[in-house]
Amino acid sequence: MKFTPTFRQLAIWLSLSWLAVFVLVPHLLVLVTSFLTADPSNLAVWPLSLDAYARLWDPVYAGVLIDSLYLSLMATLCCLLVGYPFAFVLSRFSPGVRAVCLFLMIIPFWTNSLIRTYALKMLMGNKGLFNDTLLALGIIDAPIRMIYTEFAVIFGLTYILLPFMVLPLMASFDRLDRSLLEAARDLGANAWQRFWRIIVPLTMPGIIAGCLIVFLPAMGMFYVADLLGGARNLLLGNLIKNQFLVVRDWPFGSAASVALIVLMAVLLWAYFQANRRVSRRGGLEDENLT
Amino acid sequence: MSEASAVVQLSSVTKRFEQQEVLREFSLSIHDGEFFTILGPSGCGKTTILRLIAGFEHADSGQVIIDGTDVSTLGAEKRSVNTVFQSYALFPHLTVFENVAFGLRMARVARTEIESRVKEVLEMVQLGDFAQRRPEQLSGGQRQRVAIARAVVNRPKVLLLDESLSALDYQLRLKMQSELKHLQRQLGITFVYVTHDQEEALSMSDRILVMHQGQPQQVGTPRQIYESPRNLFVASFIGETNVLNAKILRALDDYRYEAELEGRYQRIIHADRRYQPGDDVHVLLRPEDLRIEYLRDAGDKPGFVGEVKDRNYTGRTLDSIIELPDGLQLRSSEFFDEDDPDFDYSINERVWVDWVHGWEHVIPAENLNR
Amino acid sequence: MKPLSRLRVSGLSGLGLLLAGLVYLWLYLPIMLLVMNSFNASKYGHSWQGFSWKWYEKLWGNSALIEAFTNSLTIASLAATGATLLGALLALSLHRYRFRLRKLSSGLVFVVLMSPDIVLAITFLIVFMALGIQLGFWSLLIAHITFCLPFVVITLYAQLRSFDPYLFEAAQDLGAPESAIFTRIVLPMLRPAIAASWLLSFTLSLDDVIISSFVTGPGYEILPIRVFSMVKVGVSPEVNVLATLLILISLVLVCLVPWLLKRKA
Numbered sequence: 015m016k017f018t019p020t021f022r023q024l025a026i027w028l029s030l031s032w033l034a035v036f037v038l039v040p041h042l043l044v045l046v047t048s049f050l051t052a053d054p055s056n057l058a059v060w061p062l063s064l065d066a067y068a069r070l071w072d073p074v075y076a077g078v079l080i081d082s083l084y085l086s087l088m089a090t091l092c093c094l095l096v097g098y099p100f101a102f103v104l105s106r107f108s109p110g111v112r113a114v115c116l117f118l119m120i121i122p123f124w125t126n127s128l129i130r131t132y133a134l135k136m137l138m139g140n141k142g143l144f145n146d147t148l149l150a151l152g153i154i155d156a157p158i159r160m161i162y163t164e165f166a167v168i169f170g171l172t173y174i175l176l177p178f179m180v181l182p183l184m185a186s187f188d189r190l191d192r193s194l195l196e197a198a199r200d201l202g203a204n205a206w207q208r209f210w211r212i213i214v215p216l217t218m219p220g221i222i223a224g225c226l227i228v229f230l231p232a233m234g235m236f237y238v239a240d241l242l243g244g245a246r247n248l249l250l251g252n253l254i255k256n257q258f259l260v261v262r263d264w265p266f267g268s269a270a271s272v273a274l275i276v277l278m279a280v281l282l283w284a285y286f287q288a289n290r291r292v293s294r295r296g297g298l299e300d301e302n303l304t
Numbered sequence: 305m306s307e308a309s310a311v312v313q314l315s316s317v318t319k320r321f322e323q324q325e326v327l328r329e330f331s332l333s334i335h336d337g338e339f340f341t342i343l344g345p346s347g348c349g350k351t352t353i354l355r356l357i358a359g360f361e362h363a364d365s366g367q368v369i370i371d372g373t374d375v376s377t378l379g380a381e382k383r384s385v386n387t388v389f390q391s392y393a394l395f396p397h398l399t400v401f402e403n404v405a406f407g408l409r410m411a412r413v414a415r416t417e418i419e420s421r422v423k424e425v426l427e428m429v430q431l432g433d434f435a436q437r438r439p440e441q442l443s444g445g446q447r448q449r450v451a452i453a454r455a456v457v458n459r460p461k462v463l464l465l466d467e468s469l470s471a472l473d474y475q476l477r478l479k480m481q482s483e484l485k486h487l488q489r490q491l492g493i494t495f496v497y498v499t500h501d502q503e504e505a506l507s508m509s510d511r512i513l514v515m516h517q518g519q520p521q522q523v524g525t526p527r528q529i530y531e532s533p534r535n536l537f538v539a540s541f542i543g544e545t546n547v548l549n550a551k552i553l554r555a556l557d558d559y560r561y562e563a564e565l566e567g568r569y570q571r572i573i574h575a576d577r578r579y580q581p582g583d584d585v586h587v588l589l590r591p592e593d594l595r596i597e598y599l600r601d602a603g604d605k606p607g608f609v610g611e612v613k614d615r616n617y618t619g620r621t622l623d624s625i626i627e628l629p630d631g632l633q634l635r636s637s638e639f640f641d642e643d644d645p646d647f648d649y650s651i652n653e654r655v656w657v658d659w660v661h662g663w664e665h666v667i668p669a670e671n672l673n674r
Numbered sequence: 675m676k677p678l679s680r681l682r683v684s685g686l687s688g689l690g691l692l693l694a695g696l697v698y699l700w701l702y703l704p705i706m707l708l709v710m711n712s713f714n715a716s717k718y719g720h721s722w723q724g725f726s727w728k729w730y731e732k733l734w735g736n737s738a739l740i741e742a743f744t745n746s747l748t749i750a751s752l753a754a755t756g757a758t759l760l761g762a763l764l765a766l767s768l769h770r771y772r773f774r775l776r777k778l779s780s781g782l783v784f785v786v787l788m789s790p791d792i793v794l795a796i797t798f799l800i801v802f803m804a805l806g807i808q809l810g811f812w813s814l815l816i817a818h819i820t821f822c823l824p825f826v827v828i829t830l831y832a833q834l835r836s837f838d839p840y841l842f843e844a845a846q847d848l849g850a851p852e853s854a855i856f857t858r859i860v861l862p863m864l865r866p867a868i869a870a871s872w873l874l875s876f877t878l879s880l881d882d883v884i885i886s887s888f889v890t891g892p893g894y895e896i897l898p899i900r901v902f903s904m905v906k907v908g909v910s911p912e913v914n915v916l917a918t919l920l921i922l923i924s925l926v927l928v929c930l931v932p933w934l935l936k937r938k939a
Contacts, residue, residue, distance in 0.1 A: 020640050021853065021856070022767070022771055024763070025763040025764075025766055025767040026765055026767045026771065026773055026775075028760070029760055029763045029764035029767060029779065029878055030775055030778070030779055032820070032823075033764075033778075033780075033782040033803070033823075035814060035834065036801065036817075036820045037782045037786055037797075037820065038778075038782055038787060039801060040797030040798060040801035041785065041797050042798060043797065043800045043801055043804060044793070044800055045796050047800060049577075051846070052843060083840075084824075093561075093738065096697060099693055100328055100693060100694060100697045102376035102690070103690040103693060103694045106690070115694075115922070116507065117928065118701075119701065120877060120928060121921070121924060121925075122701055122702070122705055123877045123878070123881040124880055124881070124920050124921060124923070124924035125705060125708070125899060125917045125920050125921060126746075126880060126881055126882075126883065126898055126917075126920070127881050127883055128883045128898045128901055128902060128905075129708070129901060129913060129916070129920075131705050132901070132905045132913060133704030133705065133707055133708045133917070134704050135702070135905070136704075136707060136711075137704055141718070143685070143703075143707060162764045168761050172460070172831070173701075173704070176697075176701070179900060193390075193391050193393040194393050194395060194396075194931070196360055196380065196387075196389070197387070197393035197394075197395070197454075197884070198358075198406070199360070199379065199380040199381045199394075200358060200359075200360075200380050200381070200386055200387045200455075201386065201406050201407035201410055201454070201458065202381045202382075202411055202458070203381055203406070203410045204381055204405055204410075205773075206877070207410060211837045211886065212395065215397045216395075216396070216397060218397075219728060226788070230790040231787075231791055231792075231934075233790065234790045234792025234793070234794070234795075234884055235791075235792075235793050235884065236884070237887075237898075237902060238886070240825075240902075240906065241905065241906070248834060249793045250792070251884070252337075254792055254796060255792070255887070256829070258796055258799060259887075259888070259889065261903070262418065262694050264638075267796060268796065268800075271792065271793045274790060274792070274793055275789070275793060278789070278790070282788060284924060290753070
């Protein structure tokens, strides 16, 4: 191990200091900022105060919070309803076919999610493809208003975030030991019982991981709300962005983010609980890391 | 084999996986209450037979009959058989109690009855105190017992065990072998056990089916299989065997023949069927059928003279390899003589060797690449 | 049809295949619409009014958009390279070395992985302000490297763990110093995972909107920011053209990577 000391130190210190400067310190700074007082010219100044948190309870902002919780929850549900059977189907393919399927899911990312959201906007417009098709099929007589509704936002969030739901679910299905399903069958469980008593509990880490990965980011996707939901502040992301980039009330924006982080911590805790229940292994692939 | 006492019957079953025939026109009947073992090397089709009985696979043609009912088209969840899986397949998200109760819950057995039956069966496998544990908190032997308990609590007609002991270490395996045998007698359930381990098969089974490449080789009691193997595969798969080529010269009476062994030794052999002069046969000799003596003690008794090439002390037996002048090697295994602990031959010593007459087993010749 | 027969064996119903097909149709419908409209003479794309290259010509004239486009590709490829390098060091030290702050390192990687983009975005903004880093090229690059990092670490770490641990000991036993183990054993075995990490980082960087919106500066504009201001106001057919070009580039890259890997191996 003659080469080790230098290489080892380089590897450890370079990576660790990057993480410290650009991850640890910034997160702590957000926490600190949330307790500061807003100041139009200097962004955030002493003294410490709880003003920002108090304002979170203001009905206007609490309303945004509740709205964005609702929209994110609906998007998460839609992702789960579509993604669960979809991931199941993909997990049944042979490895080669599955790799191609995964790639097909990644390719849309290359167009940038903002551009894809813009495409959705065109699809859902009053003269968009959806309305045109429905009109041509005779299902409706006049165009439905889709764009600038909550439905459009949920639709857009589901569209953008579906791959993030599918990936952890597929990992879960991969880990699902097929002999357990045979054992359940052997013990007299029919397809329905096998699904609810074996498949769902055993893929629960994947379900929760997927929901976590969809639900939290969904609240931040201000551009989806901007393009598809109209000018209103619909998502927590719009609120935070406004506070930081427009109104310049950094403590308040930070407090809203801290609220999001707390929510994340609670959900993560639930995830690890569920994960422990199912098995020592499983869930997010990174759990070996921590 | 009366049809009436058969609890499991496969008739003319053919099973293909992606064009490859695993079983062809395969028939089998398993008696009620017996410990039946299907023995064979991996890939011989033994697990497929088990899965056909369990209902995880369905035959391409032929019938599977369990307890007098044709179940060929029924799925596993509708058959009154249960399986102990090779990997145990315990549900990781359920406790030991819930694992064992699973089948009863599926059958909508009353709550109180579930409670008592699960407790009873857990006591029986000595896991009464482990009901609230999770599978991951158990040792290999304990998991094995939970798997068995989970299957037998449903009181199946037949219990199917797929290589169930192979994951355990040697000592534990021996212990579980006797426990399984005991359990089977206690429950009176038919056990169908699949293994590639011939020792396990011999020690536990009432009857054994030896499989090779999808073909049944022989069905019989452990003793029949060991002492009267029907062909070379059975003889060589189960225990060690010396195979001598021989030609029948003439019949002495119905079962005794004069034969020429390896083209040079004329001997009298005992067979359990009729042969004609000129027939090629194999004479099978187990190592323990052979007797070795010092040349000076043997005098000119008929027998072979060979050189000791290797000696191996195993604790209970002394095993030797003796090479005959034409290069043929015989393996012998003698019980260690407590009265004469120094008794031994030296390497390269010339000795007299012969078998205990009447212990040889004669089968028709097969093509051998030797 | 071999794949189909295999599908039947694994017990997939036609319903499942139909579902998978519909999901893919849904995923690709908006993109197909963009590609189609990039050739559509109509500005609003409501109906087909004939084939035209005019939006391509218009894009050619829109130097600000083209600059944003090349800036995006520059940031994405630099960030992917940086994240892969840093992530490789991190994965390697987490896997091979036991050090005091190991738990902290892995914990921070996990934090980046789990934090919603909006949270990461403001943490970056605040730290750049605090450190006095001018918003622009460097802030974008640092932010992109950081948010791609966990994906690289997870990919490489999983790969490292899948190796037989005795491989390294075997190399040591045969007299290889640490440097040789790294260059002759670890790197060649990691090559597919490194390629995958790079591609994944490139993809994530190109896809990002939220973080870029916060750490971008007036001096260095990248695509999503430029496009955002264009499409918020109205319809911009040049964006269709850009999307088409991006898809084209991605397809070329996708075909190129396996070919490059094969050639090296």
